[in-house]
Each structure stands twice: as structure tokens, then as C-alpha cells.
Amino acid sequence: MDLQASKQKFIDTWGALGSEWGINKSVAQVQALLLVSDNPLSTDEIMEMLTISRGNANMSLRQLLDYGIIYKKVIAGDRKEYFVAEKDIWKWALKIVLMRKQKEIDPVINVLRELEADTKKDKSREGKEFYKTISEIQQFSQQLSLLADKVCNSNRGELLLKLLKVIM
């Protein structure tokens, strides 16, 4: 298998993995393409290499910029925008974790808190059981959310090493 085929395989694999975790396939593929690209790419090059439409390429790029895992790169004398991927896996992986946590988990934690409050006074056995179930899920999620914040906001590599040493 030649280098281009290997790159293509990586892009496809990455796209499939993204899909399974609720990340749009094109978005994942654009990130993958930029990760393995030798040089900054323009929207037109991305469209061509992934055979996707201009609209799709543009939306995917905007989302990745929004996540903070790709950057714009100005090329002198060219009016087009070029893009490069953040290559440090720690940086971008943690950004994705933090972003998804904030947008998807934290709102759920808030709903759980509301439900806790709503049922705190319910003295029926059923009410108490519901309260207990909700509370446990809420606290667990809370702990995880806090953990994610700490991990994402402190310094990288050594951290996981520390963790691994404690556990193993």
C-alpha cells in the first residue's frame, strides 16, 4: 500500500469512528485530512480530495475552527484561506472532551439538579427511590465533569502518567 492509500485509509477510518460517536463523518474526515496533510489546504483542495461539496467543506471547516482543533493559515500573495490541523493530540483531544462535556453533559447535569430539587420533598416511597436514583446519577456525572475540567485545564503528558501510575 502506498502512502496516498494509507492516508486515505486513515481518513476513512477516522470518519467511521467519528460517526459512531456522534461526530459528523465529513467533519471527522476533514480533520483527518488536515492531520495527515503535508501542507496547509484550501477549501477547494479539501473539496477535491474528499469529493465533498463546497457547502459541506465550509461547514466542516467552520465547526473544526469552532472546536479549536484546526487553524487558519494565511499564505502570502494568495487570497484563499488555508487550513492546518493542530497536530498535538493532547491539545485537540482535550479540547474535544471539554467542548462535548460543556455542550452535552453539563446541561444534563442541570436538568438532573432540577429534578432533584423537584422531588426532594416527595415523601412517597416511589418518590424517595426516584430521588435516590437521580441523585446518584447527578453526583456521578458531576464528579466526571469536574475531573474532565481538571484534566483539560492542567498540563498535559505528566498527568496521564501520574494517573496510570496510581492505577496500575
Added chain:
Amino acid sequence: MDLQASKQKFIDTWGALGSEWGINKSVAQVQALLLVSDNPLSTDEIMEMLTISRGNANMSLRQLLDYGIIYKKVIAGDRKEYFVAEKDIWKWALKIVLMRKQKEIDPVINVLRELEADTKKDKSREGKEFYKTISEIQQFSQQLSLLADKVCNSNRGELLLKLLKVIM
């Protein structure tokens, strides 16, 4: 808001959260329903309470049984099958993590390993860069996968506490 409305809100929230993480909405809702249900439920009761079809209820239940996060419960003198949820959040959350890791992450790690092997010999600058990118992602994923195994296969609560103490 009364208890039934609170339960419904939990079920809906849980279903929406699942969808965002690539878990079928009905599957997530069935788990949520069983989590907050006072007693074991039959397929018919689940169908009625979530207003979903028999086929959907059956498939969702099978998947949850497969994940190992709900159980069958025999009720004496009744031919129907009844179901209860695993209520220990540590148990079921870790099972989901482990299952998704095995089914979705580990195959990707294997592809990355293949790609590493395929490009190890490539001496062009572009080939070397690709190898480096792939290797970093592979090693990172590898470490996470190992971490997940260790966490999921050791004993619960104290573990996260240990982690939290190291980090905070």
C-alpha cells in the same frame, strides 16, 4: 411538577443525551424508564409507557441485555419476561465504557497499527511525517484504552477518589 412528569423528563433528557453520543434514542429511553421504574416491567408495559412498537421495544431490550446493564426478572406465575435496570451507576457506566471501547476504539487502534507498519519503511519526508502523526495517535489511543481496561476491571468508588486526589 409531579413525580410522573419528573420521571418523563428524565427519560426524555436521557434519550436526547444518548442520541448525541451515538446511542439509539429508544435504547437510552428504555434504560432510563427501567432505572426510574418502581418495579420490573414487561415488554408490553414498556411499549405502552414509551409509546414505541413491539419490535422497537424488543430490540432495545436485547441491546441493553447485551450491554449487561439491564437484567431479566422472572415473576412467578407469569409467562411474560420482566426487566430491571442495574441501578449501580458505577457498574453500568463502566460496562458501557468498556463495551464501546472494545467495539469501536480497539479496531481503530488495530488499523492505526497496520498503517504504522505499512509506512515504517517509507523514507520520504512526507512518509516520515505521516508515520509520526499516526504513531502519536496510535500510542495515545493505546494508553487510553489501557487506562479504560484498568479502571473498568478494578474496584469502583475508591478508584475515582484516588484519581481525584492526585489531580486536584
Added chain:
DNA sequence: CTGAATTTTCAATAATTATTGAAAATTCAG
């Protein structure tokens, strides 16, 4: 300014995924 180059938007459509519900298969009380 002007207008060509470029980016962005968004309604229409395609592709994918979820759901239904009836038919087939299975189970089990009598």
C-alpha cells in the same frame, strides 16, 4: 469604488438510521 474571487447561507434533495407492525418462530401450560 468596482467587480472578480472567495466564502457563507440555506432550501431542496439524498442518504442514513430508526421505527413500525405483521408474519414467523418459539415457548410452555395443560
Added chain:
DNA sequence: CTGAATTTTCAATAATTATTGAAAATTCAG
């Protein structure tokens, strides 16, 4: 065994989500 109760399957359909591509908006060299 028998047949009613129950579960499972799966083709058809519905619902959702992704993608297209042309039109509108924006940018910027000259």
C-alpha cells in the same frame, strides 16, 4: 402433543440527519 401466549425477525416506511449546489453575501486587489 396442541395451540395460545409470547418473543423475534425483517421488509416496508417514516423520521432524521447529511449533503448538495446555486444564490447571496462578503472580501479585497486594482
